[in-house]
Amino acid sequence: MIKKLFSIVVLVACIALVGVPASATSATGTVAVTATTVASVSLTFVTDGAGITLGGTGTSAATIAFGSVQAYGGSVPANVTKTVNGIINWSLSTPFDVVVEVANQTSSNYTLTAALQTADATNTWALGATNLSTTAATLTATGAYGSTAYTFKLTIPFSAAAGAISNTLNFTATAN
Amino acid sequence: MRRSWLVLIALLFWSRPASAQVTLTIAFVSDPSGITLSGSGTSSASLSFGTVQAFGGTVPSGVTKSVAGNSWTLSTPFDVLVQKGALDVIDLLSTSYTLTARLQAADIQDTWKFNSVVLSTTAATITATGIYGSTTSYGFSLTVPFSASAAAISNTINFTAVAN
Numbered sequence: 001m002i003k004k005l006f007s008i009v010v011l012v013a014c015i016a017l018v019g020v021p022a023s024a025t026s027a028t029g030t031v032a033v034t035a036t037t038v039a040s041v042s043l044t045f046v047t048d049g050a051g052i053t054l055g056g057t058g059t060s061a062a063t064i065a066f067g068s069v070q071a072y073g074g075s076v077p078a079n080v081t082k083t084v085n086g087i088i089n090w091s092l093s094t095p096f097d098v099v100v101e102v103a104n105q106t107s108s109n110y111t112l113t114a115a116l117q118t119a120d121a122t123n124t125w126a127l128g129a130t131n132l133s134t135t136a137a138t139l140t141a142t143g144a145y146g147s148t149a150y151t152f153k154l155t156i157p158f159s160a161a162a163g164a165i166s167n168t169l170n171f172t173a174t175a176n
Numbered sequence: 177m178r179r180s181w182l183v184l185i186a187l188l189f190w191s192r193p194a195s196a197q198v199t200l201t202i203a204f205v206s207d208p209s210g211i212t213l214s215g216s217g218t219s220s221a222s223l224s225f226g227t228v229q230a231f232g233g234t235v236p237s238g239v240t241k242s243v244a245g246n247s248w249t250l251s252t253p254f255d256v257l258v259q260k261g262a263l264d265v266i267d268l269l270s271t272s273y274t275l276t277a278r279l280q281a282a283d284i285q286d287t288w289k290f291n292s293v294v295l296s297t298t299a300a301t302i303t304a305t306g307i308y309g310s311t312t313s314y315g316f317s318l319t320v321p322f323s324a325s326a327a328a329i330s331n332t333i334n335f336t337a338v339a340n
Protein backbone atom coordinates (compact mmCIF):
# COMPACT_ATOMS: atom_id res chain seq x y z
CA MET A 1 0.00 0.00 0.00
CA ILE A 2 2.78 2.37 0.98
CA LYS A 3 4.77 1.53 -2.14
CA LYS A 4 1.75 2.26 -4.25
CA LEU A 5 1.21 5.58 -2.55
CA PHE A 6 4.89 6.47 -3.03
CA SER A 7 4.62 5.73 -6.73
CA ILE A 8 1.61 7.97 -7.03
CA VAL A 9 3.39 10.81 -5.28
CA VAL A 10 6.44 10.50 -7.54
CA LEU A 11 4.16 10.51 -10.55
CA VAL A 12 2.40 13.62 -9.32
CA ALA A 13 5.75 15.32 -8.72
CA CYS A 14 6.93 14.51 -12.22
CA ILE A 15 3.75 15.85 -13.71
CA ALA A 16 4.17 19.00 -11.66
CA LEU A 17 7.69 19.49 -12.97
CA VAL A 18 6.91 18.79 -16.58
CA GLY A 19 3.78 20.88 -16.42
CA VAL A 20 5.61 24.11 -15.66
CA PRO A 21 4.98 26.64 -18.45
CA ALA A 22 7.71 26.83 -21.06
CA SER A 23 8.08 30.60 -20.66
CA ALA A 24 11.65 31.50 -19.66
CA THR A 25 12.45 32.76 -16.20
CA SER A 26 13.55 36.36 -16.52
CA ALA A 27 14.22 39.60 -14.70
CA THR A 28 14.24 43.16 -15.95
CA GLY A 29 15.96 46.33 -14.76
CA THR A 30 16.75 49.83 -15.92
CA VAL A 31 19.62 52.28 -15.72
CA ALA A 32 18.72 55.88 -16.48
CA VAL A 33 21.60 57.94 -17.86
CA THR A 34 21.83 61.72 -17.93
CA ALA A 35 24.45 64.25 -19.00
CA THR A 36 24.38 67.93 -19.77
CA THR A 37 26.84 68.97 -22.45
CA VAL A 38 28.15 72.49 -22.84
CA ALA A 39 30.09 74.05 -25.68
CA SER A 40 33.87 74.14 -25.52
CA VAL A 41 36.86 75.25 -27.57
CA SER A 42 40.26 73.62 -27.71
CA LEU A 43 43.50 75.45 -28.44
CA THR A 44 46.68 73.45 -28.86
CA PHE A 45 50.10 74.02 -30.38
CA VAL A 46 51.73 71.55 -32.71
CA THR A 47 55.16 71.38 -34.25
CA ASP A 48 54.99 72.58 -37.84
CA GLY A 49 56.58 70.44 -40.51
CA ALA A 50 58.92 73.31 -41.35
CA GLY A 51 59.40 74.56 -37.81
CA ILE A 52 61.34 73.97 -34.65
CA THR A 53 60.31 71.04 -32.52
CA LEU A 54 58.00 72.27 -29.80
CA GLY A 55 58.25 71.01 -26.28
CA GLY A 56 54.78 69.79 -25.32
CA THR A 57 53.57 69.65 -28.90
CA GLY A 58 49.90 68.74 -29.09
CA THR A 59 49.09 70.44 -25.83
CA SER A 60 47.90 73.88 -24.83
CA ALA A 61 51.15 74.64 -23.04
CA ALA A 62 54.03 74.27 -25.44
CA THR A 63 57.57 75.62 -25.31
CA ILE A 64 60.10 76.86 -27.83
CA ALA A 65 63.78 76.74 -26.95
CA PHE A 66 66.26 78.34 -29.34
CA GLY A 67 69.16 77.34 -27.16
CA SER A 68 72.37 79.36 -27.20
CA VAL A 69 72.40 81.61 -30.23
CA GLN A 70 74.41 84.56 -31.50
CA ALA A 71 74.08 87.19 -34.19
CA TYR A 72 77.21 86.19 -36.07
CA GLY A 73 78.34 82.64 -36.51
CA GLY A 74 77.23 79.83 -34.33
CA SER A 75 74.27 77.67 -35.27
CA VAL A 76 70.54 77.64 -34.81
CA PRO A 77 68.20 74.68 -34.27
CA ALA A 78 66.77 72.94 -37.30
CA ASN A 79 64.01 74.88 -39.03
CA VAL A 80 64.95 78.14 -37.36
CA THR A 81 65.90 81.01 -39.61
CA LYS A 82 68.39 83.61 -38.42
CA THR A 83 68.41 87.01 -40.08
CA VAL A 84 70.86 89.80 -39.45
CA ASN A 85 69.54 93.27 -40.15
CA GLY A 86 72.61 95.40 -40.87
CA ILE A 87 74.09 96.61 -37.65
CA ILE A 88 70.74 97.22 -35.97
CA ASN A 89 69.38 93.86 -34.87
CA TRP A 90 69.08 90.19 -35.64
CA SER A 91 66.13 87.84 -35.45
CA LEU A 92 65.19 84.21 -35.07
CA SER A 93 62.03 82.96 -36.70
CA THR A 94 60.20 79.66 -36.97
CA PRO A 95 56.68 78.56 -37.76
CA PHE A 96 54.47 76.53 -35.46
CA ASP A 97 50.89 75.41 -35.79
CA VAL A 98 47.92 76.64 -33.82
CA VAL A 99 45.09 74.12 -33.72
CA VAL A 100 41.65 75.31 -32.70
CA GLU A 101 38.65 73.01 -32.43
CA VAL A 102 35.10 73.59 -31.32
CA ALA A 103 32.59 71.15 -29.89
CA ASN A 104 28.85 71.31 -29.36
CA GLN A 105 28.47 74.83 -30.62
CA THR A 106 27.43 76.26 -33.94
CA SER A 107 30.38 78.42 -34.94
CA SER A 108 31.82 79.08 -38.35
CA ASN A 109 35.11 80.61 -37.22
CA TYR A 110 37.02 81.99 -34.27
CA THR A 111 38.96 85.00 -33.08
CA LEU A 112 42.52 84.42 -31.94
CA THR A 113 44.43 86.85 -29.77
CA ALA A 114 47.90 86.75 -28.29
CA ALA A 115 49.76 88.74 -25.67
CA LEU A 116 53.12 88.70 -23.99
CA GLN A 117 52.96 87.64 -20.40
CA THR A 118 55.75 90.02 -19.41
CA ALA A 119 56.60 93.37 -20.97
CA ASP A 120 59.84 93.44 -22.93
CA ALA A 121 61.27 96.86 -23.72
CA THR A 122 64.35 95.44 -25.40
CA ASN A 123 63.35 92.72 -27.81
CA THR A 124 60.55 92.50 -30.33
CA TRP A 125 58.19 89.53 -30.28
CA ALA A 126 55.97 88.97 -33.28
CA LEU A 127 53.55 86.45 -34.68
CA GLY A 128 53.26 86.90 -38.38
CA ALA A 129 53.05 90.63 -38.96
CA THR A 130 51.69 91.36 -35.50
CA ASN A 131 54.04 92.71 -32.86
CA LEU A 132 53.12 91.50 -29.38
CA SER A 133 52.86 93.37 -26.11
CA THR A 134 51.14 92.67 -22.85
CA THR A 135 47.92 93.89 -24.42
CA ALA A 136 46.16 91.20 -26.39
CA ALA A 137 46.46 91.65 -30.14
CA THR A 138 44.09 90.04 -32.61
CA LEU A 139 45.87 87.61 -34.90
CA THR A 140 42.72 86.72 -36.78
CA ALA A 141 39.02 87.44 -36.37
CA THR A 142 37.99 84.80 -38.88
CA GLY A 143 40.12 81.81 -38.02
CA ALA A 144 39.18 78.58 -39.70
CA TYR A 145 38.86 75.65 -37.31
CA GLY A 146 41.70 73.23 -37.64
CA SER A 147 45.41 73.85 -37.95
CA THR A 148 46.94 77.17 -38.95
CA ALA A 149 50.64 77.92 -39.15
CA TYR A 150 51.96 81.11 -37.57
CA THR A 151 55.49 82.31 -37.87
CA PHE A 152 57.02 83.42 -34.62
CA LYS A 153 59.83 85.93 -34.73
CA LEU A 154 62.08 87.21 -31.95
CA THR A 155 64.17 90.25 -32.81
CA ILE A 156 67.14 91.22 -30.65
CA PRO A 157 68.93 94.56 -31.01
CA PHE A 158 72.68 94.57 -31.26
CA SER A 159 72.70 96.96 -28.38
CA ALA A 160 71.20 94.41 -26.02
CA ALA A 161 73.53 92.75 -23.60
CA ALA A 162 74.05 89.04 -24.04
CA GLY A 163 71.83 87.11 -21.68
CA ALA A 164 68.96 84.71 -21.30
CA ILE A 165 65.71 85.74 -22.89
CA SER A 166 62.41 84.22 -21.89
CA ASN A 167 58.79 85.11 -22.03
CA THR A 168 55.40 83.44 -22.52
CA LEU A 169 52.86 84.09 -25.23
CA ASN A 170 49.31 83.83 -23.99
CA PHE A 171 46.76 82.88 -26.64
CA THR A 172 43.00 83.03 -26.48
CA ALA A 173 40.66 81.53 -29.07
CA THR A 174 37.03 82.56 -28.94
CA ALA A 175 34.33 80.95 -31.05
CA ASN A 176 32.43 83.44 -33.17
CA MET B 177 4.52 9.63 8.98
CA ARG B 178 6.27 8.66 5.77
CA ARG B 179 3.03 9.15 3.96
CA SER B 180 2.74 12.68 5.26
CA TRP B 181 6.21 13.53 4.03
CA LEU B 182 5.51 12.17 0.63
CA VAL B 183 2.33 14.19 0.37
CA LEU B 184 4.20 17.29 1.50
CA ILE B 185 6.89 16.82 -1.15
CA ALA B 186 4.22 16.40 -3.77
CA LEU B 187 2.55 19.60 -2.66
CA LEU B 188 5.84 21.48 -2.80
CA PHE B 189 6.35 20.53 -6.39
CA TRP B 190 2.75 21.15 -7.25
CA SER B 191 2.62 24.54 -5.59
CA ARG B 192 5.44 25.90 -7.76
CA PRO B 193 4.24 29.18 -9.26
CA ALA B 194 2.73 28.88 -12.69
CA SER B 195 4.95 31.80 -13.71
CA ALA B 196 8.53 31.43 -12.56
CA GLN B 197 9.56 34.99 -13.37
CA VAL B 198 9.70 36.12 -9.77
CA THR B 199 12.62 33.82 -9.06
CA LEU B 200 15.26 35.76 -11.05
CA THR B 201 16.47 39.16 -9.90
CA ILE B 202 18.78 41.74 -11.44
CA ALA B 203 20.57 44.58 -9.69
CA PHE B 204 22.97 47.30 -10.79
CA VAL B 205 25.87 48.07 -8.51
CA SER B 206 28.47 50.83 -8.50
CA ASP B 207 31.79 49.46 -9.68
CA PRO B 208 34.78 50.33 -7.48
CA SER B 209 36.43 51.88 -10.53
CA GLY B 210 33.33 53.56 -11.85
CA ILE B 211 30.93 56.38 -11.20
CA THR B 212 28.64 56.10 -8.20
CA LEU B 213 25.22 54.89 -9.28
CA SER B 214 22.15 56.33 -7.69
CA GLY B 215 20.04 53.41 -6.56
CA SER B 216 23.04 51.10 -6.52
CA GLY B 217 21.99 47.59 -5.56
CA THR B 218 18.54 47.90 -7.05
CA SER B 219 17.02 47.05 -10.41
CA SER B 220 16.34 50.70 -11.15
CA ALA B 221 19.57 52.68 -10.97
CA SER B 222 20.59 55.98 -12.49
CA LEU B 223 23.88 57.34 -13.74
CA SER B 224 24.48 61.07 -13.95
CA PHE B 225 27.54 62.50 -15.68
CA GLY B 226 26.54 66.00 -14.66
CA THR B 227 27.66 68.98 -16.73
CA VAL B 228 30.43 67.98 -19.07
CA GLN B 229 32.28 69.32 -22.09
CA ALA B 230 34.60 68.00 -24.77
CA PHE B 231 37.51 70.31 -24.00
CA GLY B 232 38.45 71.25 -20.48
CA GLY B 233 36.07 70.99 -17.58
CA THR B 234 35.92 68.02 -15.26
CA VAL B 235 34.23 64.66 -15.17
CA PRO B 236 32.95 62.76 -12.14
CA SER B 237 35.25 60.36 -10.33
CA GLY B 238 35.40 57.02 -12.09
CA VAL B 239 34.57 58.54 -15.47
CA THR B 240 37.05 58.69 -18.32
CA LYS B 241 36.78 61.28 -21.07
CA SER B 242 38.44 60.79 -24.43
CA VAL B 243 38.42 63.11 -27.42
CA ALA B 244 38.64 61.77 -30.95
CA GLY B 245 38.68 63.56 -34.28
CA ASN B 246 35.07 64.70 -34.32
CA SER B 247 33.53 63.34 -31.17
CA TRP B 248 34.17 62.80 -27.50
CA THR B 249 33.34 59.93 -25.22
CA LEU B 250 32.50 59.49 -21.57
CA SER B 251 33.01 55.99 -20.24
CA THR B 252 32.63 54.27 -16.90
CA PRO B 253 32.10 50.73 -15.69
CA PHE B 254 29.21 49.54 -13.58
CA ASP B 255 28.31 46.12 -12.29
CA VAL B 256 25.38 43.82 -13.00
CA LEU B 257 24.30 41.18 -10.52
CA VAL B 258 21.79 38.50 -11.52
CA GLN B 259 20.58 36.03 -8.95
CA LYS B 260 18.09 33.17 -8.98
CA GLY B 261 15.82 31.71 -6.34
CA ALA B 262 17.84 29.27 -4.29
CA LEU B 263 14.91 27.04 -3.34
CA ASP B 264 13.32 26.83 -6.75
CA VAL B 265 13.74 23.40 -8.29
CA ILE B 266 13.51 24.55 -11.88
CA ASP B 267 15.86 27.44 -11.39
CA LEU B 268 18.41 25.10 -9.91
CA LEU B 269 18.58 23.49 -13.32
CA SER B 270 19.65 26.76 -14.94
CA THR B 271 23.39 27.28 -14.80
CA SER B 272 23.65 30.55 -16.69
CA TYR B 273 21.65 33.45 -18.05
CA THR B 274 21.48 35.63 -21.11
CA LEU B 275 21.63 39.37 -20.60
CA THR B 276 20.25 41.76 -23.19
CA ALA B 277 20.11 45.54 -23.24
CA ARG B 278 18.37 48.15 -25.33
CA LEU B 279 17.76 51.88 -25.33
CA GLN B 280 14.35 52.99 -24.26
CA ALA B 281 14.34 55.88 -26.74
CA ALA B 282 16.04 56.03 -30.11
CA ASP B 283 19.07 58.35 -30.36
CA ILE B 284 20.34 59.06 -33.86
CA GLN B 285 22.91 61.55 -32.63
CA ASP B 286 24.85 59.98 -29.78
CA THR B 287 26.34 56.51 -29.54
CA TRP B 288 25.55 54.39 -26.51
CA LYS B 289 27.65 51.32 -25.83
CA PHE B 290 27.47 48.67 -23.15
CA ASN B 291 30.25 46.10 -23.03
CA SER B 292 31.38 47.42 -26.45
CA VAL B 293 27.96 46.60 -27.90
CA VAL B 294 26.25 49.53 -29.62
CA LEU B 295 22.80 49.94 -28.17
CA SER B 296 19.61 50.75 -30.03
CA THR B 297 15.95 50.28 -29.27
CA THR B 298 16.33 46.65 -30.35
CA ALA B 299 17.59 44.38 -27.61
CA ALA B 300 21.21 43.34 -28.06
CA THR B 301 22.84 40.42 -26.32
CA ILE B 302 25.46 41.49 -23.83
CA THR B 303 26.29 37.98 -22.69
CA ALA B 304 24.78 34.56 -23.26
CA THR B 305 26.72 32.91 -20.48
CA GLY B 306 26.13 35.11 -17.45
CA ILE B 307 27.03 33.59 -14.10
CA TYR B 308 24.46 33.76 -11.33
CA GLY B 309 25.47 35.51 -8.15
CA SER B 310 28.60 36.95 -9.70
CA THR B 311 28.88 40.73 -9.79
CA THR B 312 30.10 41.39 -13.31
CA SER B 313 31.67 44.65 -14.40
CA TYR B 314 30.67 46.05 -17.77
CA GLY B 315 31.95 49.13 -19.53
CA PHE B 316 29.42 51.75 -20.49
CA SER B 317 30.20 54.62 -22.84
CA LEU B 318 28.38 57.57 -24.34
CA THR B 319 29.86 59.24 -27.42
CA VAL B 320 28.79 62.74 -28.38
CA PRO B 321 29.71 64.24 -31.77
CA PHE B 322 31.26 67.70 -31.88
CA SER B 323 28.49 68.72 -34.24
CA ALA B 324 25.80 68.13 -31.64
CA SER B 325 24.39 71.18 -29.95
CA ALA B 326 25.06 71.58 -26.27
CA ALA B 327 22.09 70.11 -24.49
CA ALA B 328 20.78 67.77 -21.85
CA ILE B 329 21.13 64.14 -22.83
CA SER B 330 19.04 61.46 -21.20
CA ASN B 331 17.95 57.96 -21.96
CA THR B 332 17.25 54.71 -20.19
CA ILE B 333 18.87 51.37 -20.79
CA ASN B 334 16.48 48.49 -20.36
CA PHE B 335 18.09 45.24 -19.30
CA THR B 336 16.60 41.75 -19.38
CA ALA B 337 18.18 38.66 -17.87
CA VAL B 338 16.76 35.33 -19.04
CA ALA B 339 17.62 32.00 -17.48
CA ASN B 340 19.26 29.57 -19.91
